[in-house]
Amino acid sequence: MSGRSRGYGNQYGGDDGGRGYGGGRGGGRYSDSRGGGAGGRYSDSRGGGGGGRYSDSRGGGAGGRYSDSRGGGAGGFRRGGGGSGDRRGPAPVHEVYGATQTATNHYEILPPKSEILFQKHLVELQPLSELQYTMEADARVAIVERALDKNHIDVDSVLYDDDRILYYPADKEPIRLEVQVLHSKVEWTLSIRPQGDPLNLCRAFTKYAAGGGMDVVREEEQLFDILMKKAAGAGNYTKNKRVFLPKDDPDAFIDLQDSRQQLSLGAMKLWKGHCQTLSVIQNGQTKVPEERTHQITLCVNAASTMGLEQQSLEEYILVSTGIRVTASATINDRKKAEIRECLKGLKLNATHLNYRPFKVKGLSDLTANTYEFEGKDGKLTNVTKYFADTYKIKLRYPNAPLMEKVGGKKVYYPVEVLEVCQQSVNRMVNEAVKARIGEIMTMPPGERIRYINNVVSRHFVENPVLKRFGIELSKKEMLVSAHVIRPPNLLYGVRGKKGQTMGIQVGQGKWNMSQSAFIEPRNVQHYGVIIYSCRIDDNLVQDFFGTVSRESTKYNMRLAQAPEFKWVCNGLSDLQARAEKLGKLLKQNHLDILFVFIREKHTGLYGDVKSCFDGMITTQVLTAMKTPIINRRDRGMEGHIANILSKVNQKLGGICHKINHAAVEVRAVQQMLGNKGDTAIMALAFSNLRAQAPRLKDGKSLIPVISALVCSVDRDGVSYVHTVRCENSAGNFDVCGRLTEMAKDVLDERARLDGTGRWPKRIIFFRDGVSDGMLNETIQQEIRAIASAYNEKSITPPVVLCIAVRRAHQTRFFVPNCANDATNMPPGTVVFDNLSIPSSVPNFYLLSQAGIKGTSHPARYMVYCDTLKDFDAQLQQMSANERLMFYAHFIYQEAHLFQRAQRAVSMPAPVYYASNLAERGGIWKKDELLKYLDLVSGNVGVTADVGGRIGQIDQQLKEKSQRCNIGFYN
Secondary structure, three states: OOOHHHHHOOOOOOOOOOOEEEEOOOOOOOOOEEEEOOOOOOOOEOOOOOOOOOOOOOOOOOOOOOOOOOOOOOOOOOOOOOOOOOOOOOOOOOOOOOEEEEOEEEEEEEEEOOOOEEEEEEEEEEEOOOOOOOOHHHHHHHHHHHHHOOOOOOHHHHOOOOEEEEEEEEOOOOOOEEEEEEEEEEEEEEEEEEEEOEOOOOOOHHOOOOOOOOOOHHHHHHHHHHHHHHHHHHHOOEEEEEEEOOOOOHHHEOOOOEEOOOOOOOOOOEEEEEEEEEEEEEEEEOHHHHEEEEEEEEEEEEEEEEEEEEEEEEHHHHHOOOOOOHHHHHHHHOHHHHHHHHOOOEEEEEEOOOOOEEEEEEEEEOOOOOOOEEEEOOEEEEEHHHHHHHOOOOOOOOOOOEEEOOOOOOOOEEEEHEEEOOOEEEOOOOOHHHHHHHHHHHHHHHHHHHHHHHHHHHHHOOOHHHHHHOOOOOOOOOHHHHHHHOOOOEEEEEHHHHHHHHEEEOHHHOOOOOOOEEEEEEEEEEEEEEEEEOOOOOHHHHHHHHHHHHHHHHHOEOOOOOOOOOEOOOOHHHHHHHHOOOOHOOOOOOOEEEEEEOOOOOOHHHHHHHHHHHHOEEEEEEEEOOOOOOOOOOOHHHHHHHHHHHHHHHHHEEEEOOOOOOOHHHHHHHHHHHOOEEEEEEEEEEEOHHHHHEEEEEEOOEEEEEEEEEEEEOOOOOOEEEEEEEOOOOOOOOOOOOHHHHHHHHHHHHHHHHOOOOOOOEEEEEEOOHHHHHHHHHHHHHHHHHHHHHHHHHOOOOOEEEEEEEOOOOOOOOOOOOOOOOOOOOEEEEEEOOOOOOOOOOOOEEOOOOOOOOOOOOEEEEEEEOOOHHHHHHHHHHOOHHHHHHHHHHHHHHHHOOOOEEEEOOOOOOHHHHHHHHHHHHHOHHHHHHHHHHHOOOOOOOOOOOOOOOHHHHHHHHHHHHHOOOOHHO
């Protein structure tokens, strides 16, 4: 029975609608979702029928399952859609606040029933040479295993970390070994000696209960970690850095080639596996030590790397280079160099021999017919005859060049008897490939947890290594107690009424601006357009900006209908020339903003734009592939334009929204920020070029580090000042050495802007990007650096609350027993009492964002230096649990203040700003930093700045950042 629209329409009911939340009705002109057709299950707005002119989600076609909005039909804001929609989104999550449960990807390790002792051994491999050499982990493992096997030591009982630590059952004779081995034409001394007293594997379970800290149980944890990695290896996995990859599983390889674009990957494919982390977690972290309980868990997550399937060498060369290595093919020096490059570092097998994998240099000038050598019978023979006589193999290409093996002795192989081993490939890939990998590895929660459960059940439940030592792994993922925080109420402007505000309630991590405007809008009267390295029809550009101009009035903005100019640039040199021309024009003419179109979000093109124009004029980069109208589609246009205008408004110094301090839900922000503006929010983030950094002969890396510090100006925590600096880490890239200077810069600027001339009495300091092992030391040093800034000004140091933010972990949350693959845990989910790590500081997980696609990733927060509670009567009255929940409320509310989006983000807004700013600093000075790295890598004795270059870059970054407001970086 078809539904008929009345007034503003109703999105429930309709033809064939119905199950779950039903399909849409026939739809009136102003219906948010008009529909009909076959309604899908659980759809927020499902299609059907002919939608009206102003529909947010215009209709048609058959609604799909779990879709936020699937389009089609003849209706729409501007043009008709058609067919059934293709956008898939998560099903709506019912509003459930308060206590709940969440499943995790942690699996409990059950202790052995009897005592198991291991003797620790130290492994040393030293080259017998004055020159310093390093050895790859695979080579170390092979050498150690061969040496143990020759000395009749049970290799299956050995637990080796691939580096310097080896464990062996204490009920057997300790290993004492010193032998000389040959590797890469260099003599090495291998020494294995017992060290310390035997370790009891069960003690890792009991030490925490006895009140031991993390440092006390460190060795037992290390032993357990090595044991679980060996167990993964026994499950037919090979290891590449931190990723475990299944062997002999063709389904694990995924072809990345995309019909939309040429990725130029050759024979490389995505190799899908898993990563695992041993975790010790505690229950009841706020209780006294005697009442806390501890568990050892294995955290498992899906992971991947680039790899090669097993294949013939000639097939690999053909796919990778397009060159056929045959008898009739002409292979010149250029082609040989191309083949040599694609073979660099690859492991090959000889199909006629049972040898270990080896590497080859490339093609030689010799062929199987022309290369002659003395056979075993003393007679002269060639390669063709040798293979026919010895192996009964008739070579197909006797006149093709031979492959030369890497090594001291010259050894040659015909191409047709060589094959590429199954192996991972550690090569840099471009942004397009990274984006494609992201598409494949973005797995819905249900699919991800099934994949993880499959890994655990297939390779760990009946694992021979675990059985050998009496250890079991739980078959089911852990369930932990959680709490869902209620979102804040936000404050927006009223459409058509500047100066007036209205409250908006957040629902499931996002909100709708359909009836609201920006609080402090900024007009755009003069702007320019550059089309960079792409082609766009002039009429589409005109149509787009005409639409944006009309839409801007909804948000109390005014954006001119047409740009002052439209330039087309092809290549970086052309863009730089236009930037120089624009710099001259800006001396006589005012321009509010520059819009730049690029084909897609490619870091190279994006970096070109930002490095050319940042500090000169505000830019807004738009991707032609995703921008409505430009990509000849209207779907999602209103929301997309709202996002663009939000970014533009912030970049021009406007304010889009604030926290509604009158609402009950925001007491945390009120209390943390105070009423007198005497509290500042700071965030510090790093960006470094670790991947390109040279490693010196003394083993230290010299890595230029870009550090960015932001500091709030207003009581609402919306406006920020900032500074960007550069320093040479000299191997320690966790501690910010310039923080005292940076703090003085931002605090002076804050005092100038707020008109008081005073520095804040309280600081909430967020720290991002510090490794777990360096957290405590880093935080303490940086808090002292902030205090030093106050002391140098003869000001009483502030009360500080420091919160470290960690996103580099593998923990994920899942809805328990959920039949819907697309459903994530709701935003605001906090776990602070059942999954925390044993530490001297309180810590908790918070999921602040609503997942757009894939599995939402919670952040872990660690509360350091909580002197704030000593000066706040309300905080003192709270229990430890209540105080942690209070901080979680504050962080969650800060995640709603990111000005460029109508949704909560994955971490507090100031942390986001600092991270973007640090990344932008790397873009500005990338060429200079890479030149510095080249200089350092050629100078063995370098331990400090070279020629003052880092100092010059530091000063340039500081000056450039002063010419930009915080909106530049978003």
